[in-house]
Amino acid sequence: MTATLSSSEHVQSATAVRLTGVGKVFGRGQRAVAALDGVNLSVAPGEFVCLLGASGCGKTTLLNLVAGLDAPTAGTITLNTSRPAVMFQEAALMPWLTAGRNIELPLRLAGFGRADRQSKVAELLDLVRLSGSGHKRPHELSGGMRQRVALARSLAATQRVKGTDEPALLLMDEPFAALDAITRDVLQGELLRVYERTATAVLFVTHDVREAVRLGQRVVLLSSRPGRVVQEWSTEDVTDTEELTEEITGRLREVISTHAGR
Template sequence: MTFLDLDAPATPVVAPAAVRLRQVSKRYGGPAAPTVLDDVSLDVAAGEFVCLLGASGCGKSTLLSLVARLEPVTAGSIDVVGGRAALMFQESALFPWLSAGQNVELALRLRGVPRRERRGEADRLLALVRLEGVGRARVHELSGGMRQRVAIARALAQERPVLLMDEPFGALDAITRDVLHEELIRLWQEVGLTVVFVTHNVREAVRLAQRVVLLSSRPGRVAQEYAVSIPHPRRIEAPEVAALAVTITDRLREEISRHAGD
């Protein structure tokens, strides 16, 4: 059985697209400014888990900002089902003046959930990320992994069909990251989210994604796509994961080497 099939269409054609990028380009400044993203077209199916992979300077974080509508595109179009997407960052970016539960409740309030329903809904979401009874804790009392789970609960509170994640586990230790990988896959399957996950860690991408999209750097373009058909539960140490990671890493190195003369 092979886990890598370059000829197969990488996107399942049956499901409707949850995120659709058409020839998206991004420059900061005038036409003379360097192009960050160049002619990126990408469909993410509803319920799909896609990892965007690339070296620094490939514009993967920029791409997420565009999809989240934090910045305008220079050219092309982006459609997101449900209008807007939830977005998580490398740092939990929880508000330190609120408790863990209040952080989740604020997202509910800004979504327009009535006051009397907020507490119960926040408790439910915290339980979903297995943080029962942590609602009253201050942010600084929580470990990095717990903060990221509260951040996941806050993102889920927005009730967007699409969850964008910008290297959300990059600052965590290996054991915690491993646990959160498992937790995220569980949530993805349980809640039925569409996830677009940005990382520069090849193994992490293969561990999580159904499809890995490799971006080239300066300008960012889609260099190659890999369908990952290793069944869950996966382990980051599994030989199938390692084998595919080697293939993708080689391709990534090739991309980076092209910039040797820059």
């Protein structure tokens, strides 16, 4: 498939999700606003893709379309996974439930029995390094800890009962943007560790180039509104991440400058 509107191509033998010619327009007539236009993008099973762009370029809109929270006005979205799990910038935990109960909720909705739920909650708490905090409520946790619970809950939402083997897809909308720099750095490292252990496909939205290069196996750049895929980079086998970061930053500046000069 063509993953960019430049000359590069990215071919996958299988996909977790594929967007073909996807467009999204809000409103009608003279008040219509085109958020996305002709987006072609695929994420392979187990692949970590970072979607990068300036504020207002349609990144979150694209994520909402993949999540099924809204429908495209043009093109098609093909999911070869179970319903995607979503993690937002805010943890959005149920304040009256403990951390463990928050994580358990999607498992209950997916039809897991009580024993399986308890086992998986314990496993997920351990995975995000919160084994001793399952009994605490959100207000008793720090911002970073709440985001760990939100990550565990999202991973719980990718779980399926025995007999189903659909690959999982996790959609992440700037989940660390509201955190301080040190906590954000720690959680980026934790996310990579969790990703390596779970092999869940991830589509991660960010406007931070360094974050995209650190986390993604592939970085996809959207133009300013209406969002189009203009270029992508593979981070695999890259020895100088600083050089790649500077290259992507320069391209992002070009995209923003072109939009500002219209």
